[in-house]
Amino acid sequence: MRQVFGVALLLGLMALPAALGQRSSEIHKNSSQSFAIVSFKWDHVKEPYIIALWILVASLAKIVFHLSHKVTRVVPESALLIVLGVFLGGIVLAADHIASFSLTPTVFFFYLLPPIVLDAGYFMPNRLFFGNLGSILLYAVIGTVWNAATTGLSLYGVYLTGIMGELKSGLLDFLLFGSLIAAVDPVAVLAVFEEVHVNEVLFIIVFGESLLNDAVTVVLYNVFDSFVGIGAENVTGIECVKGIVSFFVVSLGGTLVGIFFAFLLSLVSRFTKHVRIIEPGFVFVISYLSYLTAEMLSLSAILAITFCGICCQKYVKANISEQSSTTVRYTMKMLASGAETIIFMFLGISAVDPNIWKWNTAFILLTLLFISVYRVIGVIIQTWILNRYRTVQLEIIDQVVMSYGGLRGAVAFALVALLDKDKVKERNLFVSTTIIVVFFTVIFQGLTIKPLVQWLKVKKTEHRDPKLNEKLHGRAFDHILSAIEDISGQIGHHYLRDKWSNFDRKFLRKILMRRSAQKSRDQILNVFHELNLKDAISYVAEGERRGSLAFIRSPSTDNMVNVDFSTPLPSTVESSVSYLLREKAGPVCLDMQALEQRRKSIRDTEDTLAHHTLQQYLYKPRQEHKHLYSRHEIMHSEDDKQDKEIFHRTMRKRLESFKSTKLGINHSKKLNKIHKRDRGQKRRNSSVIPNGNIPSENPVQDFTLKEKDLEFSESEENNDYETLHLGKGVDFLANVTKQNFTDTPAGDMDHDVEMTEYSSSDDQLNQNGSVSVNPLHFFPSCLQMPWTQNYSSLENRGNISLSAVSEYIASCDPNVPDLFWESGTDMNNKETVNSGYCSEVSFKSENSQDENTLLMFEGLEDSYMKEPQEKKMLLDVEANYRSAAARRVQSRRSFHRPKPLHHPKLQKLASLPASCHVPPHSLEQEETQL
């Protein structure tokens, strides 16, 4: 019902141009004398207007078709469009009595075909395509020649018997017709097979054939066309040889033109970094140029643009930005799908033209019969040959589908429309027959192929998500197989592929890919990246489903882990996997950097034991599971206790922080004071430690408690600073240091001690440049690897935030000139200073060091120093804690790029007692509103 309505609507639209056309001419006459304020200039816009209307109609028709799933599931869209076209054509004919619209070869070849073929090439599964290239070529070349020859000859043979009556055609005309009707059409095949979902090998063979046979068709067509032109009696052997030669020239030449333009396109896309906005344009323009160039040189244009797409895709996709890539993808799909829609609709409309119809039952029926029968025979023979060489055999079922999938389409129609009526006397018969053949194959075979595929139980593609393991094993396979071929002395296609990929890596990529892209362009890495992205997206989606993102920050304590990640023993390595698994089970693994961190801590063999004990007694720091996401909301009883305790402390802390922030209207000054005071206090505190003044039961626990407190009080504090805080990414070190200030009033010693290390080190660096330790020595080289490599496609995040860190440090230094000396008097302090200094320097150096690396180092060094046990433990905790903080920052980074703190005021603010836990802005905002 709806459909009927839709069609009626379309009809209304259709009638519009015609009506407008008549009216406009009258108006034109009237308004010729005096100046018209508003003139109606239909003729002025007529051409583009009609085109736009047609496109609109076709697109609307598509919407209408898809309103009903029942129809589109059974009937392929292409068939529906053809029927619609016939219908509309009929209406126009009835209204106008002339068939004003038809699919002209120029429009088809210049504007409609290129997008479709480019789309096919650009998204061609290269590996599959080249893996089956042999079979595809055989079907495309031999198959098409076979079809053309047998169809043409058989029709001629039948014609000689006289069944068809008298036709003004010779053998060459029949061969010409055979050659244009022989080619399987890429547009039709794509349209039908995309809906059928046969297995990928079958698909690529049929589809590849339909793409590549263009060269053959074009050559055959041109050869016979010129033969017909010069007359049968003038065709000599030399002409035939020329024809064969021209086949190779046309096909190889077209391919070369395509490859040349692909090279050009890849090269250009390497340098578009600063003109991102027109990046997608290059893809289209240059590929289109390849098409036109091939056309100009009378080479196979379809081959040219296909290979342009196939060859450039890898490099272009690597070079252009994510957004451009999406734009290209969508635009290409849009153009291709639009062109396809228009083609089919116009095929239908073109059929409604009384002038082109010439009916000859015998000829038409026989053509249908012959193309089907010879297609089947050809497929069987070729498959038989191929199967002797193929390892993935093409079975009978596949052969049936292949034969049946030999759809003819718009290419044949455009070619037949190109025929010159003076040269080919029976042009109209050929045109009508071609239309019938196209309609028959697209509508009838298109309709029946789906049930056929189901009935035959053809292996279908199951769409699977990319699996990391699959990719890894796939890569391993490539290497293993090429190695086996090497060893056994075979030169198979694994060998060739191996050679090619080596060549690609050594030369092509260096020329054609951006340096940054060269790094990240690894398929395995891509899948990995994709998976991570998907996880992240589902994570956020889950949050939105719940109505808030607060859960990201809410402590889901049940995800806490009792596993110690710091031991390098095999058992722990395994358990760390189990930990990861739990994340997965939860079901997201948000950021790989977090894992990265954990693994680094695994390396730290020195404080294995300490870590272990600590882990057992620690309060679970929230950041440990902050990035985890869990469905299970139930709290542990143990955690309840912990939470209660935390609550009490939080309340106390809040009061204090509230006071201090209320007072701090003149932020910078007050803060500096607090800053100083805190530091002084800390010095004192820190000097206390070696004397064994630590609360003996569980220093560590206390410390973490503080951590917890901070985090709990943070939302309130955020409220205070929200306005100032929001616009920028907050860097982690600043936060770490900030903690001191909030904490100190509470007077919790152990915590202060740890904080001292950072702040004093900050002071010291700028005060005392003479400390000649080059901390970078200490880092094991393996730890220096920037984790950002993982995501190097997202650029340089780490550097930016690090620069923010150092900026902050620089800003806070002058405030505390005297404190360093104070701390220097104490042996113990000196040492902390040193270790702190190390971290500081490397922050400064900005070589995208992982903060955690330094922390690890810190922990390491300290344990070397044979500190009192308590101290050591504390440091470990701190390392732990800091690494956790770093992790947080990093996990944030993978979504957000923190901006450096530009504003001096903001820099001051960074030292405000905000919390150590700063979420990305969006999240922060959300939380503060709550």
Next chain:
Amino acid sequence: MRELADRTGFTSEQIEHLHRRFKQLSQDQLTIRKENFDSIPDLEFNPIRGKIVHAFFDKRNLRQESDGLADEINFEDFLTIMSYFRPIEMNMDEEQLDRFRKEKLKFLFHMYDSDHDGKITLQEYRNVVEELLSGNPHLEKESARSIADGAMMEAASICVGQMGPDQVYEGITFEDFLKMWQGIDIETKMHVRFLNVDTIAHCY
């Protein structure tokens, strides 16, 4: 010869050809040692070359009872290894196919399981991935490791499903390995076309 052909499934022409190659590699000795593989120039660029050569000397792959590494292998062993890479034959029934498939997977599994404990642990997996990715000079070891971790996680989620909070996934066992490969046609992927003729530039 006939016996060999029966056991490994190669045709006698293929065996002859492989024998020539074997002699070429072993420099007319009866056995091949690890060093002999160094003489293959193309192998040099293979990132997991060590693992592959190792697999040739792995006694588990040589259908022997004992475990460990062989020092040298004779032609029969060489053929045995090669036979893992035979393509499937048309006349195989379901059971044969299944066994064939399992054998191939076993070979692969042994390649990953370098410490012969019947499990691919995380460490082992990481090593493999690192080697695999070592071809790309721009990729850091760290990313390789995290990829391995991700893959391991994925493997565990496939094989074990939802894990309890205290459960520990120790490594991929062969059963798990089979599970992971379900739905992937290994037999169509893991094969090399052994020609009946001497090496020619064969473009498939």
